[in-house]
Amino acid sequence: MKIVDSLLQGNVRALAKAITAVENGLPEAEEILTALFPYTGKAHVIGVTGSPGAGKSSMVDCMIAYYRKLGKTVGVVAVDPTSPFTGGALLGDRIRMQEHFLDDDVFIRSMGSRGGLGGLSQGAKNAVRLLDAFGKDIVIVETVGVGQSEVEIMNVAQTTLVVLTPNAGDTIQVLKAGVMEIADIFVINKSDLDGAHTVKIEVEAFLHLKEKLKDKDEWDIPVMPVVSIKNQGIDSLCTSIEKHKAHLFSTDKWLEEQKLRLSREVQDMAALKIREHIFNELKNNAQWEQLLDKLYSKSLGPYEVVDYILDNFFNSVYDNRYK
Numbered sequence: 150m151k152i153v154d155s156l157l158q159g160n161v162r163a164l165a166k167a168i169t170a171v172e173n174g175l176p177e178a179e180e181i182l183t184a185l186f187p188y189t190g191k192a193h194v195i196g197v198t199g200s201p202g203a204g205k206s207s208m209v210d211c212m213i214a215y216y217r218k219l220g221k222t223v224g225v226v227a228v229d230p231t232s233p234f235t236g237g238a239l240l241g242d243r244i245r246m247q248e249h250f251l252d253d254d255v256f257i258r259s260m261g262s263r264g265g266l267g268g269l270s271q272g273a274k275n276a277v278r279l280l281d282a283f284g285k286d287i288v289i290v291e292t293v294g295v296g297q298s299e300v301e302i303m304n305v306a307q308t309t310l311v312v313l314t315p316n317a318g319d320t321i322q323v324l325k326a327g328v329m330e331i332a333d334i335f336v337i338n339k340s341d342l343d344g345a346h347t348v349k350i351e352v353e354a355f356l357h358l359k360e361k362l363k364d365k366d367e368w369d370i371p372v373m374p375v376v377s378i379k380n381q382g383i384d385s386l387c388t389s390i391e392k393h394k395a396h397l398f399s400t401d402k403w404l405e406e407q408k409l410r411l412s413r414e415v416q417d418m419a420a421l422k423i424r425e426h427i428f429n430e431l432k433n434n435a436q437w438e439q440l441l442d443k444l445y446s447k448s449l450g451p452y453e454v455v456d457y458i459l460d461n462f463f464n465s466v467y468d469n470r471y472k
Contacts, residue, residue: 150177153184156283161256164283168258171279172272182275185282190407192224192281193394196306198292198331203312204338208377209291213249215387216287222254224280224288228273229259256280269293269301271421274414277305303331304413307406308393310386312336313352315344329355332370333393336386340374349374368396427458436461 152170155163167185171178195212197205206227213223249255260273269292280288292302302309311332335352337345352372359370371389375382397403431437440457443449449457 150180150184152177153181156185156279157188159284161253164256164279165258167279168276171275172260172270174272178275182278185279188282189278190281192285192288193308193390194277194281194288194290194306195390196290196292196302196309197312198302198309199312199336199338200314203314204377205291205312208312208336208338208375208383209289210249211375211377211380211383212289212387213255214380215383217249217252217255221286222284223249223256224277224283224285225255225257225291226273226276226280226288227257227259227291228269228293256283256285269305271418274305300331304410304417307397307403308333308390310334310336310390312338313348314339315342315348333368334386334389335370335372337372337374338377340382341376341379345374366400368393431458 152163152167156167167181169175170181197209199205209225209227213225216223249257258276260270260276269290273290277288277290290302290305309331311329311334313335315337335356337348337352339345340349349372356370356372373382373386373389375386377383394403397406440449440454444451444454
């Protein structure tokens with residue numbers, strides 16, 4: 150494909166068009182992703198997650214500057230919440246990172262979450278893969294900031310940063326949540342404010358309890374204080390990110406986790422396709438209305454209807470597409 154060849158040759162316009170294709174699910178999207186898949190796996194993907202207002206975008210802006218000083222190329226996928234009513238998104242992260250837009254070695258793409266579980270749509274995940282194939286050294290994924298459910302980033306990033314802030318009232322809630330289990334590095338942003346030390350103590354206490362359960366070769370999760378609006382602590386944070394990458398390679402975790410991510414991705418994609426095919430089959434099947442009538446009259450229960458659909462509709466979907 151011409152767009153694939155152009156992308157591999159470093160054409161930024163081709164990259165932008167490819168991301169638009171996968172974001173909108175255009176017919177050529179799957180062909181583009183399949184052709185580029187052999188060229189992926191070289192970028193270091195860094196996930197940045199945390200509650201809204203934690204200063205994630207400002208911190209990512211500082212991280213871009215740090216990596217550019219090292220001569221590394223950077224791609225950013227900044228995910229903003231999608232309205233459940235209009236389907237639109239503000240895409241405000243472009244505003245916070247605008248000083249890098251004139252840098253040819255930085256590519257920033259804002260995307261809506263589009264209802265993706267954990268704040269990441271399949272389009273955002275595919276955009277990460279395209280940036281990787283394009284040859285970016287570092288790909289940063291800033292998630293939408295949906296709070297406790299935001300664990301999907303672990304299936305995309307090799308290093309995940311969980312960003313906390315003092316006096317936000319969310320630390321204990323985050324401590325309870327699964328999002329604590331995905332952190333490779335905890336970042337306390339706005340650490341010049343009162344209450345930052347308290348947040349640090351709470352997180353370290355959590356990590357101390359977790360320490361007793363971990364294996365000897367597991368990564369020691371650091372707690373890094375930063376003040377992103379003053380560009381303080383960013384160098385130390387990025388050094389910790391590199392140390393985490395080195396740890397993954399030294400313990401073979403990099404390959405192990407990559408296999409796990411691919412397994413989860415294929416399962417998720419298969420589930421999405423199966424769901425789409427079944428719904429399309431139902432829309433065009435007269436028996437669907439009859440099933441709804443039986444469900445409404447309570448002559449059949451919801452589980453019985455589901456079993457009937459799987460037994461009678463799924464096989465026809467599979468046969469029509471794959472045989």
